[in-house]
Amino acid sequence: MSGWAGLLSITARVTLLLLLGSLLFSCSSLSQRVPEFALTKIEERDIKDASGKELVTEDDADPEDLEVFHPTDQWQTLRAGQAVPAGSHVRLNLQTGEREAKLPDTENGQSGTREERRRGRRRLGKVDVDANSFTSEELKKALAKMKASEKAERKAREEEVRKKFRPIEQLKEEFEKLNMKIETDYEIMVKLISKFNSSASTLDEKVAALYDLEYYVHQVDNAKDFLSLGGLQLVIEGLNNSEASLKEHAAFVLGAALSSNPKVQIEAIEGGALQKLLVILATEQPLAVRKKALFALSSMLRHFPYAQQQFLKLGGLQVLRSLFRHQGMELLRVRVVTLLYDLIMEKMLLEDSQHGEQMEEKMQQYQQVRLVPAVVEQGWCALVPNLLAMPEHDTREKVLKLVGVLVAFCREHYRGDSALGTALSLLRSEYEELAAQEQREGDKDGYFRELLGSVNTIIQELR
């Protein structure tokens, strides 16, 4: 993710945008009314429309005078005086001082989940500024370069234009002022944590703070700061808050902070997060809360054998098993199946791999995680295949994977399970047909062929 997303607060971004907008216009001389427009009408969510469409429809901007820039999917340098079509992305390249534009990235297929849209919004709206290292010094330099390179082009028109546009010196000043307002991720997190922790905040404000925090703590370094700022402990405490929405979002932030972050994993388990997550999963809770708790639990357990061991000791497997008893938990069951598969594979892959000294230590930790025996003892052999009756291929794929791993340990049970035998034959004929169709359509290594392979392997193992 671009460091930019975090470098600027939303307000700073909008202001920057306005300034970029007005810079663009002041350097190009499109219409004297444009800067006003840019400064008064752009709102964050309207950025797309503000870049060009309104421009050419301005009454006194003669379209004939405008050279229209044709954006492609590559960044191209904009020349002074070029009009940018609505919806283009425009950025200021700080290395060269040039403005560049391109077509916006198209979302593949779906117009984006709520999540994707949210991420999109956070990414500097529709304007990107290329800056691996963005300092006020560089920004000033970039502005100076821009000023120099455009000086010649501007010269002829300068006289008449000067009075109508804001001088570059003034813009520079504003950029400098703006620079003071640029906030680091750290500063933003400090504010969000204090918002969440403040007794003066309403429930909605607290939830909103968590919602925003979740975005920041994905980054490993941010998650470490989050920890040192005391935020981690606060969200762990939030897990047993009496408000469901707070619990849900606390678990969401926790899960994001934990993902692939050993330091946070250790602190979280020491802070009692594991017990609290299991309590959520074991008690009557809205599905949304349990979903996020399961997400956080998965992030806690993956690649962290110590947590896996504690999980087994605390009866975590029984807690997950209880999700199979209640109606309406189908989605969670599939996720549980995926989690178990991943945990079992994690250990197996490590055992198969060559390991140096460093791995020895890890191996020893994993040896204490007696997950498969616990799974077998607690009746998962019987539980898992039931999910093969689910209609979604994606679900079946996950279940088949776990059954495929368990078959070595549940063989006797599976051989005597006539329902499983029937389910497997049905799946075989269904996937034979789908795989054949797939092949007719020219897809030789298709998805259904793969599913068919999984089914056949299990059937063979049970002979």
Ligand SMILES: *[C@@H]1O[C@H](CO)[C@@H](O)[C@H](O)[C@H]1NC(C)=O
């Ligand atoms: C949360 O608020 C309490 C009480 O105001 C304060 O003592 C504590 O330090 C705060 N925690 C964090 C992490 O800001």
Ligand SMILES: *[C@@H]1O[C@H](CO)[C@@H](O)[C@H](O)[C@H]1NC(C)=O
């Ligand atoms: C949450 O748990 C802690 C101890 O783990 C306890 O002190 C606190 O009162 C609990 N909060 C609620 C709202 O139950």
